Amino acid sequence: MSRYIIHTFGCQMNKHDSERMAGLLQTHGYMPAVSDADADVIIFNTCAVRETADDRLYGQVASLKALKTGGRPEVIIAVGGCVGQRDGERMLQHLPHVDVVFGTHNIHELPSLIDAAAYGRSVARVLEGTETFASDLPTVREHAWHAWVPINVGCDNHCAYCIVPTVRGPERSRVFEDVVTEVAALVAEGVIEVTLLGQNVNSYGRDRYGQPRFAELLHAVAATGIPRIRFATSHPKDLSDDTIRALAELPALMPYLHLPVQHGSNAVLAAMNRRYTRETYLDRIERLRAAVPDITLSTDIIVGFPGETDADFEQTLDLYDRVAFDHAFTFIYSSREGTPAAALTTTVPREISQQRFDRLAARVRDLSFESNRRVVGRTQECLVEGASRKDRHVLSARTPHNRLVHVPVPEGRTAGAYAGTLQMIRVTGAHPWFLTGELDNDAV
Numbered sequence: 069m070s071r072y073i074i075h076t077f078g079c080q081m082n083k084h085d086s087e088r089m090a091g092l093l094q095t096h097g098y099m100p101a102v103s104d105a106d107a108d109v110i111i112f113n114t115c116a117v118r119e120t121a122d123d124r125l126y127g128q129v130a131s132l133k134a135l136k137t138g139g140r141p142e143v144i145i146a147v148g149g150c151v152g153q154r155d156g157e158r159m160l161q162h163l164p165h166v167d168v169v170f171g172t173h174n175i176h177e178l179p180s181l182i183d184a185a186a187y188g189r190s191v192a193r194v195l196e197g198t199e200t201f202a203s204d205l206p207t208v209r210e211h212a213w214h215a216w217v218p219i220n221v222g223c224d225n226h227c228a229y230c231i232v233p234t235v236r237g238p239e240r241s242r243v244f245e246d247v248v249t250e251v252a253a254l255v256a257e258g259v260i261e262v263t264l265l266g267q268n269v270n271s272y273g274r275d276r277y278g279q280p281r282f283a284e285l286l287h288a289v290a291a292t293g294i295p296r297i298r299f300a301t302s303h304p305k306d307l308s309d310d311t312i313r314a315l316a317e318l319p320a321l322m323p324y325l326h327l328p329v330q331h332g333s334n335a336v337l338a339a340m341n342r343r344y345t346r347e348t349y350l351d352r353i354e355r356l357r358a359a360v361p362d363i364t365l366s367t368d369i370i371v372g373f374p375g376e377t378d379a380d381f382e383q384t385l386d387l388y389d390r391v392a393f394d395h396a397f398t399f400i401y402s403s404r405e406g407t408p409a410a411a412l413t414t415t416v417p418r419e420i421s422q423q424r425f426d427r428l429a430a431r432v433r434d435l436s437f438e439s440n441r442r443v444v445g446r447t448q449e450c451l452v453e454g455a456s457r458k459d460r461h462v463l464s465a466r467t468p469h470n471r472l473v474h475v476p477v478p479e480g481r482t483a484g485a486y487a488g489t490l491q492m493i494r495v496t497g498a499h500p501w502f503l504t505g506e507l508d509n510d511a512v
């Protein structure tokens with residue numbers, strides 16, 4: 069029986085797509101492999117959003133040439149996802165040892181493309197779009213207790229720096245009843261937490277006239293009895309008062325929101341085509357905090373966008389302090405081929421971007437540490453994800469506010485016994501990026 073391995077880069081949508089690839093391959097008789105050395109098919113599910121992920125991918129795929137020339141010519145190398153969609157046939161020219169290139173709209177064709185490659189035919193097949201919502205495909209979930217549930221794909225926003233509208237296509241919402249039925253089935257299977265996924269979940273339903281919008285979907289999903297709901301990602305301009313009310317009213321909705329601001333200067337936000345101002349963003353935050361006072365907030369910030377001045381950057385630091393974010397994912401701008409911003413010539417020198425980035429990163433660390441210190445002594449119901457990556461005697465769990473907490477595995481127990489369970493955990497210590505705690509009510 070043939071074995072496959074999937075290397076996943078990038079966002080949660082890609083993680084979910086990889087679960088669908090695994091589901092498809094297993095229904096076609098493939099088994100998972102433990103490493104490249106053990107695999108007959110090696111798949112890269114790629115991300116084109118950041119230059120680093122793109123470079124890493126090309127490096128990793130290039131290094132597999134040795135595997136094929138060093139005695140295993142039959143191994144099939146397939147590249148899918150956003151880089152596959154963007155580069156298509158070009159990838160086969162750059163990396164001739166790649167056998168299959170596929171895009172974001174034709175995951176369902178993966179088994180037949182692999183079959184074609186097995187007969188010695190390198191194949192690049194990328195569709196411009198699809199009417200099918202690919203979540204109809206079988207899925208092998210990474211965890212029994214958690215499921216990604218796509219609710220919309222693609223994006224109509226065209227932020228100047230972003231390749232997503234090109235590689236994922238226009239926004240398409242999934243049928244309301246299909247989402248709710250899927251979550252109800254997941255509840256019956258014992259799933260504890262779902263993450264509703266989309267490039268912009270807040271605009272769910274906008275493309276389907278008369279269909280319920282995101283807040284109504286949240287209410288319907290909560291009514292299935294699923295214990296925990298998270299969602300990603302939200303565009304600030306589409307975060308409605310109804311969604312804010314849902315966050316306040318639905319106990320299953322976790323008190324955490326990732327709301328990418330990207331920049332603190334109105335001039336840069338306009339150049340990015342984000343279609344909100346710092347004032348409207350701050351207004352959203354005020355409304356959120358009025359409705360859910362202890363909500364944790366994280367964001368994405370880009371430093372060094374073309375034309376960014378020192379004064380613009382100071383506005384980012386100022387906004388960061390005003391919101392007092394609990395966490396942020398920070399990036400130095402990198403030009404992406406195929407985006408409107410790639411044509412901008414007012415680039416910020418790398419050393420200036422780096423200095424600004426370092427200042428912001430220090431601020432992010434300080435505020436994250438402060439945020440974590442505030443919850444020491446609190447006991448909360450946390451979802452245990454399993455053993456910590458670094459130490460199998462330590463459990464990793466998530467608080468409702470999405471803070472990572474490490475807890476020693478009780479004497480005589482294994483981490484596996486706790487994976488996917490809800491446990492009362494008392495926070496005993498804070499670090500900048502995680503908490504430490506102890507089980508308060510050992511229910512296993």
Ligand code: SF4
Nearest residue numbers: 223225226227230232
């Ligand atoms: S909202 Fe902007 S950043 Fe997000 S996926 Fe759409 S274009 Fe990209």
